[in-house]
Every structure is written in C-alpha cells, then in structure tokens.
Amino acid sequence: LMLLTLGCSAIWFLVFCGISLLFLIRPLRRVLFSGPIMKVMKSILPKISDTERTALEAGVVWVESELFSGRPNFHKILKESYPKLNAEEQAFIDGPVEEVCSMIDDWSIWQNRKIPDNVWNKLKEYKFFGMIIPKNYGGLGFSALAHSAVIQKLSSKSIPASVTVMVPNSLGPAELLLHYGTQEQKDRLLPKLASGEEIPCFGLTEPTAGSDAGSILSYGDIYKSESGEVSIRLNWNKRWITLASISTTLGLAFNLRDPDNILGRGKDLGITCALIPTKSPGVVVGQRHDPLGVPFYNCPTQGVNVEIPLEKCVVGGMDGIGKGWHMLMDCLGAGRGISLPSQSAGGTKSIYRYAGAHAVIRKQFGLSIGKFEGVGEPLARIGAYNYMLEACRTFTCGAIDAGVKPPVVTAIAKYHCTEAFRTVINDAMDIVGGAAISRGPKNFLAHPYIATPISITVEGANILTRTLMIFGQGALRAHPFAYKEVKAAENNDVKAFDLAFWGHIGHITQNKFRAFLLSVTRGRLALSVPGGPLKRCYQKLSWASACFAILADVAMGSLGGTLKFREKITGRFADILSWLYLGTATLRRFEADGRLKEDLPYVRFIMEMAFSEMQKAFLGILKNLKVPGFTWFFKYVLGSWTRFNSFGEGPSDAVGGAIVKSMLQPGALRDRHTDGIWQTEDMDETFGRLDVTFRKCFEAAEVEKKVKKAMKKKLIPKSRISVALDAAVEKSVITEAEKNLLAEVEQLRWEAIQVDDFSEEEYQGYSTNHQVSGLDMNLSGK
Numbered sequence: 001l002m003l004l005t006l007g008c009s010a011i012w013f014l015v016f017c018g019i020s021l022l023f024l025i026r027p028l029r030r031v032l033f034s035g036p037i038m039k040v041m042k043s044i045l046p047k048i049s050d051t052e053r054t055a056l057e058a059g060v061v062w063v064e065s066e067l068f069s070g071r072p073n074f075h076k077i078l079k080e081s082y083p084k085l086n087a088e089e090q091a092f093i094d095g096p097v098e099e100v101c102s103m104i105d106d107w108s109i110w111q112n113r114k115i116p117d118n119v120w121n122k123l124k125e126y127k128f129f130g131m132i133i134p135k136n137y138g139g140l141g142f143s144a145l146a147h148s149a150v151i152q153k154l155s156s157k158s159i160p161a162s163v164t165v166m167v168p169n170s171l172g173p174a175e176l177l178l179h180y181g182t183q184e185q186k187d188r189l190l191p192k193l194a195s196g197e198e199i200p201c202f203g204l205t206e207p208t209a210g211s212d213a214g215s216i217l218s219y220g221d222i223y224k225s226e227s228g229e230v231s232i233r234l235n236w237n238k239r240w241i242t243l244a245s246i247s248t249t250l251g252l253a254f255n256l257r258d259p260d261n262i263l264g265r266g267k268d269l270g271i272t273c274a275l276i277p278t279k280s281p282g283v284v285v286g287q288r289h290d291p292l293g294v295p296f297y298n299c300p301t302q303g304v305n306v307e308i309p310l311e312k313c314v315v316g317g318m319d320g321i322g323k324g325w326h327m328l329m330d331c332l333g334a335g336r337g338i339s340l341p342s343q344s345a346g347g348t349k350s351i352y353r354y355a356g357a358h359a360v361i362r363k364q365f366g367l368s369i370g371k372f373e374g375v376g377e378p379l380a381r382i383g384a385y386n387y388m389l390e391a392c393r394t395f396t397c398g399a400i401d402a403g404v405k406p407p408v409v410t411a412i413a414k415y416h417c418t419e420a421f422r423t424v425i426n427d428a429m430d431i432v433g434g435a436a437i438s439r440g441p442k443n444f445l446a447h448p449y450i451a452t453p454i455s456i457t458v459e460g461a462n463i464l465t466r467t468l469m470i471f472g473q474g475a476l477r478a479h480p481f482a483y484k485e486v487k488a489a490e491n492n493d494v495k496a497f498d499l500a501f502w503g504h505i506g507h508i509t510q511n512k513f514r515a516f517l518l519s520v521t522r523g524r525l526a527l528s529v530p531g532g533p534l535k536r537c538y539q540k541l542s543w544a545s546a547c548f549a550i551l552a553d554v555a556m557g558s559l560g561g562t563l564k565f566r567e568k569i570t571g572r573f574a575d576i577l578s579w580l581y582l583g584t585a586t587l588r589r590f591e592a593d594g595r596l597k598e599d600l601p602y603v604r605f606i607m608e609m610a611f612s613e614m615q616k617a618f619l620g621i622l623k624n625l626k627v628p629g630f631t632w633f634f635k636y637v638l639g640s641w642t643r644f645n646s647f648g649e650g651p652s653d654a655v656g657g658a659i660v661k662s663m664l665q666p667g668a669l670r671d672r673h674t675d676g677i678w679q680t681e682d683m684d685e686t687f688g689r690l691d692v693t694f695r696k697c698f699e700a701a702e703v704e705k706k707v708k709k710a711m712k713k714k715l716i717p718k719s720r721i722s723v724a725l726d727a728a729v730e731k732s733v734i735t736e737a738e739k740n741l742l743a744e745v746e747q748l749r750w751e752a753i754q755v756d757d758f759s760e761e762e763y764q765g766y767s768t769n770h771q772v773s774g775l776d777m778n779l780s781g782k
Helices: 002-024 026-044 050-057 063-069 087-103 106-112 117-125 144-155 159-166 173-180 183-195 324-335 339-361 373-401 407-432 446-457 462-477 482-490 494-520 535-565 567-592 597-624 631-644 653-663 668-673 686-712 721-730 736-752 760-764
Strands: 200-203 219-224 230-242 249-257 268-277 298-309
Touching: 026 482, 026 494, 063 407, 063 462, 063 535, 063 567, 087 117, 087 144, 106 159, 117 159, 144 159, 144 339, 144 373, 159 339, 159 446, 173 183, 173 200, 173 249, 173 268, 173 324, 200 230, 200 298, 219 268, 230 249, 230 268, 249 324, 268 298, 268 324, 324 407, 339 373, 339 407, 339 446, 339 653, 339 668, 339 686, 339 736, 373 407, 373 567, 373 597, 373 653, 373 668, 407 446, 407 462, 407 567, 462 482, 462 535, 462 567, 482 494, 494 535, 535 567, 535 597, 567 597, 597 631, 597 653, 597 668, 653 668, 686 721, 686 736, 721 736
Parallel strands: 200 249, 219 249
Antiparallel strands: 219 230, 230 298, 249 268
C-alpha cells in the first residue's frame, strides 16, 4: 500500500512538473495557452474608440499606480514632491495679488454686475493672464503651485475675480500654444496674451456636447481660397464659454472635414483646435449667460461660415490637424488639478477662519455658540476638510510641476475638492445662520454659497468625473497589467499578451493572499510602512489597497466591458481609490510639515473619515457585484466579514472636539492653517471686523469668567455682562481697565453680528443699467 501510494504520488509529481515545465517554456505557453486565451478575450472585449483611447492615454500615471497595485510603497510615495513657492512667486502673492485683493469690493462687483476697470487694468498690468506663459514670451513663467496660490488668494476675496483670472491660465489658447503651437503662432500671440492685449477664451461645450465633449457638432470644411491658400470655413454653436463675449482670440474645437480631399488625408480629419480672431466676419460674440447671478463672463458664441487660413490658425498648423482631442485631454488632465481645487481650498480657508471667529463672537444662552457640540460637529468637519484640501492642492501641484500631469489624480482633486467645499459651505451656512442668508456687504458666505454649483458642473461634471473618469481611466491606466493586455489583444501581439496575462495572474494570486492576511490582522502584517504616530494609518491604507486591488480585478474579470455601464459600481470603486489618494496626500502633508503634534487631530479625523468612506464603498460593491456562480459569496460571506471587520466607523467626538478647540482660539496654528488667503485688519471690512473682534473676545475671556463667577456666587446681580460691569467694579470683581475692555468687546460683538438691511425703495428700486430678473441689483447696503 505504501509502495502504491508512493508510486501514485510520483506520477502526480511528474504530471505537475510536466505542466509547470510547459508554463516555464514561454514559446510553448504562448502556443498552448496564451494564444487561445487572447482570442477569447479579444472576442469579448468592447471596441475602444479613438477618442476613448486618446483620453485613456493622456497624461502620465503617478502615485495612483501604487495605490492601485495592492501593495503601495509609502516610503517611495513620501519622497514625492510637496513643493513650496519660490521667493519670486511669494513676492507676487504678497505684492500684486495683495494689492488687487485690496482693490476689490466684492459686493459692488455683484451689484454692478462687472469687475471695475481699475481692477481689470491692474490684472493686465501685473500679467495675471500670463501666469503660465514663459518669461521669454513676456509672461510670468509661474509653477503650477504659484498659479494655484494666486487663484486661492483671489478666491478668498472674490469668486468673479478668481474665475476671470483662472480661465486664461487654464485650458485655452496659451496652454495649447505652449505645448502644440508653431513657432510663428507662439511668437505672434503669446506676448499679447501675457500682457492682456489679447483676451482669450476656449469654445468646447455645445448644446449637445457637454460632458461628452467628443460628440461636438461644430465643423470646418477645407477649401482653397482665391489666392490658392488652404483655408477652413467654420460653423459652430458653443455655450458656457467663459470670457467669450469680451474675447479677442477664440480657441475652438471642431470636427475638420476635407470634402474634396485637398490634403490627401481623407475626408474626415478628426477633432481639431484653432485660434480665431473674434473680429473675423461671421463670428458672433457679445451675448451672456447668467450663471446663478455670479457676475463673470460666461457666454454663448456662434460662427457662420467663418473663413480662416489653416496654417496660421490651426494650433500646430498642418501638424495639428486631427490632433485636437489629444491636445484637449492632455491639457484638461493638468488643468483639473489646479483651478477648481485652488478655488475650493481658498474658500475653505476663509470659512475655517471666519466661521470659527463667528462661533466665538456670536452668543446664545450666554455662551459662544462654538461651545455647543451641535455647532462643534460641523466646525470640526470644516477644520479637517481645510487640512485635507490644502494637502491635496499642494501634493497634486507638485506632480504637475514635475511634468507628470496625472489625469486620474487631477480628476480626484477636482471632484473631491469641489464636493468638500459644498459640504463646508453648507456647514458654515448652518453655523452662521440668519447672518448667512441675509445678503449684503457684511455677509461673507452668501456669494460662495450661490456659486458653489458652478464648480461642481464645469471641467467635467462631478457625476461623470466620479462614475466614469476616476475608476474608468484608473482601472486601465493605473492597473499594472490590464491596459497592456487590452493593447496586446487589439494588436494581435501574443508575446506581449503572454507577459501581461501571466503577470496579471501572478498579481491576482499575490493580492489574494495579501488581502486575506491583511484582513485577518487588520493591516498589522503590512510591516514595511513608515513609523511614527500614524503607523496604523499606513497599515490600514495598505490593507484597503490590497482589498481594492483584488476586488477591482474580480469586477473587471466578471463584468468585462459592461463594467463601464455599471456606474454605481464604478462610482464606489472611484470612492475607494479617491480616499486612498486623499488619505495619502494628508499623510504626505503631515510629514512635510514636520509631524507637528498639534496637527494630529486634523490628520486623524481625515484618516478615520477616509476609512469610513471606503468601508461604505466596499459594502456597496459587495452587495451589488454580480459574479457568475459566486454572487452569494461576495454578498453574504465577504459582505458579512467586511461589516464585522470594518475599516472604520468615522471620526470620534474627541478628535473632532480637539479640532474645534484649536479653531476657537487665535495663534500660530490658526494662522498657519489659513495661510495664503486675503486677510485685513480694516474694521470697515467684514473679515477685518470678525478677526479683530475674535481676538478681543479671546483677550477678554478671563475677565468675563470673573464676572460670571461673581454672578454665580451672587456677589453681583445676575444679568447681561454689559449691564453688570459697574456692579463688578464696585465689588472689586474687576478693575476699571478690565471693565473698559469688556465694554469694548461687547460693543465689538454687537457690531460684528449685525446684518445688512435696505429700505423698501432701495430693495424694490430699478437700476437703469444693471437689471437682473426684474430686481434691482444695485442696492446700497447699510
């Protein structure tokens, strides 16, 4: 029996060795296994269109590949750039940006429906419209971080001003010329764009092509002019084009056709970009949209048989024909990570500073409202989001400045920064209450609140960004093998497919065991992570990454090409990948700032929020993922295990309380967390009045405690502080100087909580020049 058993074992061992040998001999493996598998895969893979391929291949993969791998190398990630402004850039922030902010009266801009000429002139004089243009073309040649810092500071003072500056420095003629223009085009236009002599806009979206920009209907037909020059006759209908009505140079994306095959490249040449002088015959500009009443130029534009010379106007000349979609995807991939994240960060810093000040100044039931836990809960979210948005802004700009332009990461930044600001502004509205809903010069929340949906909608609507871009692009680009398999199958390259496919199998096998081991130990077996007070955060991120990686492979394998239509599923995967990145950016900031102990509550709050959001996403995937033959296993077995072995339940009250405590007192932490926004000591300005009053309240806090303690002991009658001051001095509870301090503070409190009001005549009156929806918008606040 023993000999028989040994004999059978030897036979099976030989069979195993024989099969293993087949796999080890790559030529045999390609013939026997890889080739047939590739044919099957090719038959079930959806066809990737040229526009989809261009979008997929735009930019460069960055740290998202580490997070997608299932085994992120955090030591490597923490060496990625977390940049600072250089001396010249900081001087621009402290000089020209400060000057322009001081000139801006945001209430007046909203009421008069325009940025005044003196501000426009300063923007041109200081080359705000040429931040991304190199110095040799007359621009400022700023880094992405400096560009971001300018938008952040302007946003903290006036959204119309920040939008006006951000657009020429984002997707538009300057960006396209820098990367793809001919030398003649650069020499001719870039200096004028930098100086503001030329005002640019870019026409992409249309009535039928919003988020689906690849389906644009605008077209241009190639023909030969009477002089024999190859020209284009254009027709377009664009909308939502910022600055269009005042632009002098219109960038345009359109489908280029060659009906007579003049160029010998066929009749359909693809999406092309051109720069058109708006004074050209047939160009229609001048009309405006009204984006929720926010007074920046957002406009439609049309073109009827507009004739332009091809070589002069098409970006890149002849070489740029049909390459417009690639240009747009490449430029948008970078721009998403700068403008709107910066605007959100600037707005959040302002709310952190001034909603926190209001929570100290405003009293109810004899206490500053910040003392109530009900108010403290949204305050803590504001404080934590503020820390995270600055981390995301800086870390993402570091990648762009390094030349990476990571489209997945910038999509994450755009989506989550704008969504975070939506949460922050709603929380602030709840905290400030009636003063937040009464429009007027004293209200610092109403205008950002009104404008918030715009940032959600533009540069890729957030629903699209979450459900299609973050995971849809990330699943192929950031995955170490998936896109290699797809490309190899499309190219019938068995050799490349063999390497990618079996590499993928090994990747799945390793991640399966890694995910299991990290799950049962709650991440503690992730040993190669940075130490310090946040070691457990790195371990749990490693655990989440491993589970994400294996689950993503299961979803791609079971759903195949139909996955891109399962947007609820892809949205949840996007949430996990996003919070992996946001958590990583937060930890990177903590390291870059020197592991400051006072910042730990902020970091812990964000990390616990990240794990809680990932937990919800994992449960949603497991509940709804359809895996042939194994749906029950994922839904009931893994679902139950994940509920029991949770990644996180959200931030604790204690961590939130620590954040609120730091927000409600002046000092270095509060100043550091709000660095980079416009601030003032001017008591005629809302921000100055709030800041000065806030500090005075803190200064008088101990004196106020003396008076309250005396009331409690019945040394003086119980009454309002302002009424009890004389009695407190008489009983030697406080000194005359302390009485004067409290009296001053009470007066400052009173002035700081006032809201604007208008006479009926002012409210109902009409302006002869500026009329909006029948209501006069030229009201003078008292």
